[in-house]
Amino acid sequence: MTTSAVSLPASLRPRQVLSWFGVAPFFLFALLFLILPTLNIVVGAFRNAQGQATLENLGKLFSPSIQSAFWISIELSLLTAVLGCIFGFLIAAAITLGDLPRPLRNAILTFSGVASNFAGVPLAFAFIATLGRLGFVTMLLRHWFGINLYGSGFSIVSFLGLALTYLYFQIPLMVLIITPALDGLRREWREAAESLGASGFQYWRLVALPVLWPSLLGTLALLFANAFGAVATAIALTGSSLSIAPIVLFAQIRGDVLNDPHLGYAIAFAMIVLTAIANGIYILLRMRAERWVK
Amino acid sequence: MAFLDIQHLEKSFGAMHVVKDFNLGVEKGEFVSFLGPSGCGKTTVLRMVAGFETPTSGAIRIDGQDMTCLPANRRNIGMVFQAYALFPNLTVEENIGFGLKVAGEGKVAIRSRVGEMLELIGLRQLGSRYPFQLSGGQQQRVALARALAPRPQVLLLDEPLSALDAKIRISLREEIRRIQRDLGITTIFVTHDQEEALSMSDRVVVMHQGIADQVATPFEIYNRPTTRFVAQFVGTLNLLEANVVDAAAGKVLLGEVPVSLNRPLPGRTGERISLAARPEIVTLGRSDGDHVVLAGRIADVHFLGSVIRIRVAVEGGHLSLDTFNQPDRPPPSLGTPVEVSVSHRDLLVLAA
Amino acid sequence: MTGKRFWSWLAVAFGGLYFLLPLVGMFDFSMRMQRGAYSFEAYRVVLADPQFQQTFGYSVVLALLTIVLGILIVVPTAYFVRLRFPGLRPVIEFITLLPLVIPPIVIVFGYIRIYNTSSILPLTGSWWGTNILLLFGYVMLSLPYMYRSVDTGLRTIDIASLTEAAQSLGAGWARILTVVILPNVFVSVLSGAFLTFAIVIGEYVFAALLNVDSFGPYMVWMGGNRAYEPSALAVIAFAITWACMGLIQLFTSFSKFSTVRR
Ligand SMILES: Nc1ncnc2c1ncn2[C@@H]1O[C@H](COP(=O)(O)OP(=O)(O)OP(=O)(O)O)[C@@H](O)[C@H]1O
Numbered sequence: 005m006t007t008s009a010v011s012l013p014a015s016l017r018p019r020q021v022l023s024w025f026g027v028a029p030f031f032l033f034a035l036l037f038l039i040l041p042t043l044n045i046v047v048g049a050f051r052n053a054q055g056q057a058t059l060e061n062l063g064k065l066f067s068p069s070i071q072s073a074f075w076i077s078i079e080l081s082l083l084t085a086v087l088g089c090i091f092g093f094l095i096a097a098a099i100t101l102g103d104l105p106r107p108l109r110n111a112i113l114t115f116s117g118v119a120s121n122f123a124g125v126p127l128a129f130a131f132i133a134t135l136g137r138l139g140f141v142t143m144l145l146r147h148w149f150g151i152n153l154y155g156s157g158f159s160i161v162s163f164l165g166l167a168l169t170y171l172y173f174q175i176p177l178m179v180l181i182i183t184p185a186l187d188g189l190r191r192e193w194r195e196a197a198e199s200l201g202a203s204g205f206q207y208w209r210l211v212a213l214p215v216l217w218p219s220l221l222g223t224l225a226l227l228f229a230n231a232f233g234a235v236a237t238a239i240a241l242t243g244s245s246l247s248i249a250p251i252v253l254f255a256q257i258r259g260d261v262l263n264d265p266h267l268g269y270a271i272a273f274a275m276i277v278l279t280a281i282a283n284g285i286y287i288l289l290r291m292r293a294e295r296w297v298k
Numbered sequence: 299m300a301f302l303d304i305q306h307l308e309k310s311f312g313a314m315h316v317v318k319d320f321n322l323g324v325e326k327g328e329f330v331s332f333l334g335p336s337g338c339g340k341t342t343v344l345r346m347v348a349g350f351e352t353p354t355s356g357a358i359r360i361d362g363q364d365m366t367c368l369p370a371n372r373r374n375i376g377m378v379f380q381a382y383a384l385f386p387n388l389t390v391e392e393n394i395g396f397g398l399k400v401a402g403e404g405k406v407a408i409r410s411r412v413g414e415m416l417e418l419i420g421l422r423q424l425g426s427r428y429p430f431q432l433s434g435g436q437q438q439r440v441a442l443a444r445a446l447a448p449r450p451q452v453l454l455l456d457e458p459l460s461a462l463d464a465k466i467r468i469s470l471r472e473e474i475r476r477i478q479r480d481l482g483i484t485t486i487f488v489t490h491d492q493e494e495a496l497s498m499s500d501r502v503v504v505m506h507q508g509i510a511d512q513v514a515t516p517f518e519i520y521n522r523p524t525t526r527f528v529a530q531f532v533g534t535l536n537l538l539e540a541n542v543v544d545a546a547a548g549k550v551l552l553g554e555v556p557v558s559l560n561r562p563l564p565g566r567t568g569e570r571i572s573l574a575a576r577p578e579i580v581t582l583g584r585s586d587g588d589h590v591v592l593a594g595r596i597a598d599v600h601f602l603g604s605v606i607r608i609r610v611a612v613e614g615g616h617l618s619l620d621t622f623n624q625p626d627r628p629p630p631s632l633g634t635p636v637e638v639s640v641s642h643r644d645l646l647v648l649a650a
Numbered sequence: 651m652t653g654k655r656f657w658s659w660l661a662v663a664f665g666g667l668y669f670l671l672p673l674v675g676m677f678d679f680s681m682r683m684q685r686g687a688y689s690f691e692a693y694r695v696v697l698a699d700p701q702f703q704q705t706f707g708y709s710v711v712l713a714l715l716t717i718v719l720g721i722l723i724v725v726p727t728a729y730f731v732r733l734r735f736p737g738l739r740p741v742i743e744f745i746t747l748l749p750l751v752i753p754p755i756v757i758v759f760g761y762i763r764i765y766n767t768s769s770i771l772p773l774t775g776s777w778w779g780t781n782i783l784l785l786f787g788y789v790m791l792s793l794p795y796m797y798r799s800v801d802t803g804l805r806t807i808d809i810a811s812l813t814e815a816a817q818s819l820g821a822g823w824a825r826i827l828t829v830v831i832l833p834n835v836f837v838s839v840l841s842g843a844f845l846t847f848a849i850v851i852g853e854y855v856f857a858a859l860l861n862v863d864s865f866g867p868y869m870v871w872m873g874g875n876r877a878y879e880p881s882a883l884a885v886i887a888f889a890i891t892w893a894c895m896g897l898i899q900l901f902t903s904f905s906k907f908s909t910v911r912r
């Protein structure tokens with residue numbers, strides 16, 4: 005924003021070609037390892053083994069087992085994204101607006117940085133050690149409170165267990181993203197609203213939430229994609245006992261089940277479409293919500 | 299009792315005593331300015347009146363009703379902030395109508411009041427714009443209209459003009475004063491710009507380290523400051539050190555020159571006091587009668603247009619004096635020996 | 651006022667409980683290998699396991715290579731885009747955000763299909779090829795973080811003037827980038843690097859699907875076959891993540907200090 009090609013002295017211009025060499029590796033890299041692989045999936049989803057165009061692969065998506073895997077995935081991602089947004093928001097609000105000591109705020113932000121990156125296999129182990137059959141909390145509840153967690157139907161390898169685990173990286177991610185947005189709420193807005201007679205609730209409904217809306221939506225979409233693509237945590241936690249879309253795809257690629265690469269294409273394609281829809285909805289809503297921004 | 303009545307107001311933030319025994323009565327329809335250096339507690343007093351800070355002790359009454367513990371949203375006070383603080387997600391109309399909307403007024407009533415307000419601030423065509431599409435001056439006008447729309451009992455403005463550039467500042471300050479007069483609304487205006495305070499206000503409160511040093515009309519504040527701080531903070535001042543010869547009769551010795559002030563003096567005989575003189579009461583040349591005459595040399599000449607400010611080096615310091623520009627008389631050149639005179643009667647006496 | 655503070659403490663307390671219990675749980679579990687006593691036995695077993703040493707070492711080397719390659723790709727791009735092609739910015743930003751949006755498993759599936767043994771570039775056919783493919787995959791995964799860090803760093807310095815000054819002293823592009831620009835964005839690059847390290851070190855999906863024996867698949871294998879060692883591994887992984895984030899904080903605050911001093 006501060007620099008532009010126009011403002012540069014003429015001495016920098018003749019070697020334009022050279023600067024293309026500077027960015028060329030990036031584009032080559034992005035093409036080979038990001039764009040082409042993705043396109044390959046998209047195209048592959050509409051081809052059969054003989055290379056002819058077909059919708060047959062996509063049709064296979066509607067088999068009951070795959071359909072239910074997708075539904076579980078969508079529910080799981082949506083649930084953890086929404087809950088992650090809500091709880092992350094509450095924590096971020098507490099540390100930005102809640103008169104808490106400054107060091108606590110910094111500690112929570114640093115911890116969020118750690119926890120949001122502490123995903124994957126180790127996270128699953130931590131939850132097994134905590135809420136597994138012999139986990140710390142399970143034992144604690146049984147010995148101290150006489151509550152039999154597993155007797156009541158809970159299991160860490162269930163939908164609920166997976167959701168609890170995913171929240172461990174979803175909430176901190178929300179905290180990290182929404183804290184700067186909350187910091188951006190100016191104190192004067194609140195005071196102006198109050199002096200005009202608004203209650204705290206009215207201020208949030210009419211000013212604060214609409215201002216935060218784009219960030220909230222963006223984070224929701226990001227959290228959705230984040231949960232939807234999470235494979236390692238799920239595999240390490242449940243093996244393959246819970247059938248969610250990425251695990252089905254994983255199995256397909258591994259060739260554990262029937263080896264039909266074109267069904268794999270279709271599943272992968274559907275995953276792209278779903279995250280694209282999530283982000284599309286976000287972009288659309290954001291454009292509507294941001295009429296008042298430059 | 300005054301319409302807005304502030305009594306023995308105190309405020310501490312932890313160990314820091316920010317406002318000390320602040321007393322003020324503002325009459326209905328009056329325009330009062332708080333003037334003082336940065337950090338003297340102006341904003342803090344204002345925020346206590348608005349209800350954003352709780353006083354450590356003391357009382358605030360409006361129209362006889364005790365406001366001290368009432369939450370901000372039930373005080374019916376309009377507030378304008380330095381940085382506009384318009385709601386960025388609402389249009390100009392929605393901003394102005396905000397107070398009416400949260401009070402649950404009907405759509406029709408809101409629309410007509412908003413129209414009235416837009417008329418008042420002269421921004422009729424801009425009603426559907428968003429704040430970011432307005433200039434600073436326009437935003438501040440909208441902020442004023444927003445504060446006034448719910449018909450507040452008191453209007454508070456915290457340095458509303460200091461984020462604007464000089465031209466707009468002057469035109470907007472006239473406009474604020476006009477609107478204030480038209481509506482007859484009781485107003486407190488915080489500023490650290492003395493020209494603003496003196497030109498706009500019915501009365502000025504000069505604040506210093508949390509204390510209201512003097513509360514008086516601009517004329518009084520300027521011409522008869524009661525404390526050394528007020529004298530030095532408001533306007534330019536020449537200070538001359540003098541020795542009291544006879545306190546009761548008002549006779550002092552300014553260097554070698556005996557001066558008769560014709561009024562009793564604060565100091566005792568033999569003590570030092572300060573005499574102060576505004577640049578405009580010091581004249582070039584010898585004047586007869588009750589005048590102190592000092593000899594010196596021209597040290598500096600600032601040509602400001604209609605006024606020429608001259609600094610003269612005299613024994614024991616410098617004196618600034620103002621003369622009007624006259625086309626046939628060019629300002630004296632540097633180093634010229636001159637005499638300057640000050641009327642005894644106009645000299646201010648400040649405790650040393 | 652006090653009500654607000656109460657609710658804030660409550661929110662933080664509940665959050666603290668949820669976030670600390672799994673850490674306590676995993677630590678507690680990792681210490682229970684010997685019956686009836688707390689011990690570091692599980693850690694000893696893990697650290698002494700040659701498989702651990704091999705896979706962990708491999709992942710560390712791979713993470714470091716990822717960082718180097720990422721810097722080589724991202725820094726010149728971010729620099730030239732700021733200096734020469736501001737119009738390309740939206741395109742680049744879009745591309746660098748894609749890895750956050752497209753599920754990684756989809757991308758690795760694409761790799762397997764494109765670079766399989768019967769393609770023009772049969773990377774998956776050889777040991778070297780597979781490793782290179784994994785390396786590039788990790789660079790792609792770290793792209794959003796790397797690019798954002800570097801770009802933020804570039805924003806704080808006036809690269810146009812720096813470039814001009816260097817050119818007037820006769821420096822060429824390579825020299826400008828390595829001697830003038832890189833040191834000035836060093837701290838931002840480091841933040842990106844540590845983040846990359848934290849992401850790559852325990853990565854599972856890419857490694858597993860490309861059949862590479864790195865730390866991620868090793869951990870999953872342990873998870874399926876052992877009881878207490880996985881918790882010890884989780885503690886180790888958590889410590890590494892902490893260290894990376896801590897170092898980022900340290901360097902960032904250090905750089906703030908040094909700019910103030912300047
Ligand atoms: N919330 C607070 N906590 C602690 N100290 C505060 C707080 N608000 C104000 N102060 C202190 O109180 C003193 C008076 O502040 P105040 O904002 O009233 O000054 P001011 O006269 O409005 O100054 P300015 O002209 O710069 O706006 C300052 O020293 C300030 O640091």
Ligand SMILES: [Mg+2]
Binds near residue numbers: 340341342456
């Ligand atoms: Mg102030």
